[in-house]
Amino acid sequence: MDGRGGRVNPPVFAVVGHPNKGKSSIVATLAADDSVRISPEPGTTAACRRYPMTVDGEELYALVDTPGFQRARRALQWMKQHETRADLHPAVVRQFVEAHRGRDRFPDECELLSPILDGAGILYVVDGSVPYGEEYEPEMEILRWTGQPSLALINPIGAADHIESWRAALGQFFKVVRVFNAVMAEFSKRTELLRAFGQLREEWREPLQRAVLSLEADRLRQRRLAARAVADGLAAMLAHRVERDLPEGANLLAAKSALEGRYRDDLRRLEQRCRDEVERLYSHRRLERREDALPLLDADLFAERTWVLFGLSRRDLVTTGAVGGAATGAFVDAHLGGTSLLAGTLVGAGVGAALGWWGADRLVSVKVMNIALGGKRLIAGPSRNVNFPHVVFNRARYHHEVVARRTHAMRGEVALTGNPEQVLPPLSPAHRGELARLFGRLRKPRDQLRHTEQLALTIEAVFAEDERPGAAERRIPHPRPNVL
Numbered sequence: 236m237d238g239r240g241g242r243v244n245p246p247v248f249a250v251v252g253h254p255n256k257g258k259s260s261i262v263a264t265l266a267a268d269d270s271v272r273i274s275p276e277p278g279t280t281a282a283c284r285r286y287p288m289t290v291d292g293e294e295l296y297a298l299v300d301t302p303g304f305q306r307a308r309r310a311l312q313w314m315k316q317h318e319t320r321a322d323l324h325p326a327v328v329r330q331f332v333e334a335h336r337g338r339d340r341f342p343d344e345c346e347l348l349s350p351i352l353d354g355a356g357i358l359y360v361v362d363g364s365v366p367y368g369e370e371y372e373p374e375m376e377i378l379r380w381t382g383q384p385s386l387a388l389i390n391p392i393g394a395a396d397h398i399e400s401w402r403a404a405l406g407q408f409f410k411v412v413r414v415f416n417a418v419m420a421e422f423s424k425r426t427e428l429l430r431a432f433g434q435l436r437e438e439w440r441e442p443l444q445r446a447v448l449s450l451e452a453d454r455l456r457q458r459r460l461a462a463r464a465v466a467d468g469l470a471a472m473l474a475h476r477v478e479r480d481l482p483e484g485a486n487l488l489a490a491k492s493a494l495e496g497r498y499r500d501d502l503r504r505l506e507q508r509c510r511d512e513v514e515r516l517y518s519h520r521r522l523e524r525r526e527d528a529l530p531l532l533d534a535d536l537f538a539e540r541t542w543v544l545f546g547l548s549r550r551d552l553v554t555t556g557a558v559g560g561a562a563t564g565a566f567v568d569a570h571l572g573g574t575s576l577l578a579g580t581l582v583g584a585g586v587g588a589a590l591g592w593w594g595a596d597r598l599v600s601v602k603v604m605n606i607a608l609g610g611k612r613l614i615a616g617p618s619r620n621v622n623f624p625h626v627v628f629n630r631a632r633y634h635h636e637v638v639a640r641r642t643h644a645m646r647g648e649v650a651l652t653g654n655p656e657q658v659l660p661p662l663s664p665a666h667r668g669e670l671a672r673l674f675g676r677l678r679k680p681r682d683q684l685r686h687t688e689q690l691a692l693t694i695e696a697v698f699a700e701d702e703r704p705g706a707a708e709r710r711i712p713h714p715r716p717n718v719l
């Protein structure tokens with residue numbers, strides 16, 4: 236709605252260019268829609284398709300994916316034969332489309348020009364990793380003839396080697412030229428681009444400004460809800476327990492181990508449910524995940540590799556990290572003379588050497604109780620293992636990081652099998668301490684809700700920290716997505 240109560244059509248942009256330059260990828264990223272077809276085969280997009288960007292049911296803008304130019308030189312020739320004066324160029328383009336629509340000479344040109352003639356702005360896409368060539372000139376000339384506001388995007392599909400020559404050429408045809416990586420673009424680059432669109436036409440400025448604000452608010456909402464999903468998942472996993480009644484004379488050992496198995500399966504299911512929820516929140520509906528299963532064997536949970544893998548350095552573990560929980564802290568003090576001594580012992584002797592000590596703290600042990608009417612009741616959980624919530628949290632943080640950064644143009648599975656320490660910056664000591672404290676609290680039945688709420692806020696702060704622009708420089712870049 237505009238200020239006067241009338242409906243204003245949201246701005247529409249047609250994404251055009253040569254085949255296979257990342258047009259569909261740009262549409263997917265800017266419309267946050269992973270259903271857009273992207274393919275290494277040229278000619279995958281044969282017909283125009285409109286993708287609205289919607290937040291809270293309001294369409295903020297729309298992108299039109301188009302087929303690439305196929306016979307731009309011939310098309311321009313036709314137009315030049317019919318041209319009279321510059322002010323009539325748009326009319327000649329219209330005439331061209333009317334003359335050829337439905338025929339087989341220029342199907343792609345007719346298709347891609349139609350939305351532009353209907354008023355769409357132009358996003359012209361080139362690949363900055365291949366040299367500029369004059370074969371692009373006819374299509375740029377045709378776009379100029381349409382008279383529609385336009386912006387050129389240099390999408391470096393490979394090494395960004397030819398950006399300067401592209402810039403020089405594009406600058407003569409387009410008022411605004413930007414470098415924009417369709418597949419890797421960070422969130423802030425996307426909103427920056429929207430602001431640039433807003434400069435193309437006076438009446439687009441206000442709606443696109445609103446779109447940027449809306450997207451930013453939506454981004455915060457996604458982060459908040461993702462943090463809440465992770466906190467809820469963690470709390471549920473920490474509180475989880477399963478029980479089973481056993482008749483007199485049944486095989487107790489077998490039943491115990493079956494119940495432990497069920498308990499572990501449940502935890503893994505709870506974790507996966509949380510993953511799905513986070514992906515849904517970021518509008519990734521078709522992700523395939525590859526992730527090592529939650530390490531729930533005691534040998535895994537106590538293995539140095541597991542601790543280190545999930546972002547807990549040795550020092551973290553023995554100081555504020557795993558042993559920061561109040562109960563265990565006291566235990567450590569009583570048995571080992573304080574964390575500093577423990578730190579010395581572990582760091583000095585190697586974490587592996589301490590396995591025996593940690594072994595006292597299993598993931599879960601099955602309690603066996605006698606039932607009044609005969610038989611036994613077996614109970615597994617809740618876990619009292621100190622590492623467990625840290626491992627779960629660090630896995631969730633890693634997953635969130637990858638999903639939140641992933642554009643909707645990335646294809647291929649999400650592989651969470653790398654070393655999170657190389658992807659995530661270290662937690663700040665304050666966050667680390669706070670998490671350890673809350674994990675300790677969540678183990679007690681009292682005030683679960685309040686502590687879960689508090690945990691969600693802390694996790695949200697960690698996610699916010701992870702997304703800060705500077706954070707990216709502190710880690711090794713992500714594995715390249717599987718797109719070429």
Ligand SMILES: Nc1nc2c(ncn2[C@@H]2O[C@H](COP(=O)(O)OP(=O)(O)O)[C@@H](O)[C@H]2O)c(=O)[nH]1
Pocket residue numbers: 253254255256257258259260261272273274275276277278279280303390391392393416417418419718719
């Ligand atoms: N690495 C990388 N690959 C890209 C990028 N943009 C597009 N691609 C790949 O190039 C191919 C063509 O992309 P697509 O968006 O379908 O191009 P279109 O034909 O112009 O619509 C696909 O395999 C994409 O995954 C990019 O910025 N980086």
Ligand SMILES: [Mg+2]
Pocket residue numbers: 258259260272273279280300301
């Ligand atoms: Mg395409």
